[in-house]
Amino acid sequence: MSKYDYLVVGAGLYGAVLAYRLKQAGKKVLVIDKRSHVGGNLYCENIEGINVHKYGAHIFHTSNKEVWDFMNSFVEFNRYTNSPIANYKGKIYNLPFNMNTFYQLWGVKTPDEAKFVIENQRKESGITIPENLEEQAISLVGHDIYEILIKGYTEKQWGRKPSELPAFIIKRLPVRFIFDNNYFDDKYQGIPIGGYNQLFDCFLNGIDVKCDTDFFKNRDYFESLANKIVYTGKIDEFYNYKLGKLEYRSLRFESEILDMPNYQGNAVVNYTDLEVSYTRIIEHKHFEFGTQDKTVITKEFSLEADCNSEPYYPVNDKANEWLAQQYRSLSSKEENVLFGGRLAEYKYFNMDQIVYNVLYQNL
């Protein structure tokens, strides 16, 4: 007889919330993770009293009250509102694209004036039905914004020309004809007061967890431990890459402790020109309104993942989507394995979508 009802491979958001639900349902669960800590990419390291988002900035936002209440039942969230700014060749612009940005670019002061400029640029481009990210961006916000705020950033982020990427990536960003720098349209947003780690302590409380434990190093053994598996790793690795390798974008982080209280005056500054090799600088203390004497900043570089680098983003082009679909048709036939999360579904999820998916997963 198996010792556990479920083995959960990966202690990131999907794995940890699912493990929590399974425990609530009376199941015996073992969670393993190859890293030395739980929390997946939400993991924070405390440096100089500042919660440093070790695997990239995470801002929780959702319009789903059930998801928001679920998260808030474990930890209180602060009122952080994400308002990144863009630095293009030394000039500063507000994001997302809103009346402040339009004023900074064109000096326009009313929504009608801004719409007039964008409409003219859209007409000049001759685009009717946008077929890729470049066309979608130009038809949403015109040529100037595309050149200054989108083109270079997107090329650095994805390592591909915007004309080779699907339109939906840019639809994530709001376009507003009001003076409002809030990056998200969602009803609720914030950062857990005290950082993300305590959330995972709550999710995994009372559950057997083994870190530094790689499923693939001892697969037969781990499979024998439980009746069912929840797998949150790379879907192609699960199948030993037998249909081919999926591509992922990876990230490289360069962090520094600076002997000053405030380096850039904002948590997130995007560098949107191609000449600067990083995509953004994160100043972590601003996520929690920190008043420490020192500050920690992280430069974020985007690169193609290889076998030595962490996979972060699924690549949204046609070839990868086609291959992912082949793997998904294999995984959908598995009776004892549930695949969930960004890597196992090969999809670009926000955190709240992950929580929603787990809450609505049939167990």
Ligand code: UDP
């Ligand atoms: N984007 C851009 N300029 C920016 C910020 C974002 O062109 O200053 C585009 C880019 O293509 C990016 C997409 O919008 O991949 C989504 O950005 P988001 O900030 O949602 O990405 P994430 O924080 O999830 O990496």
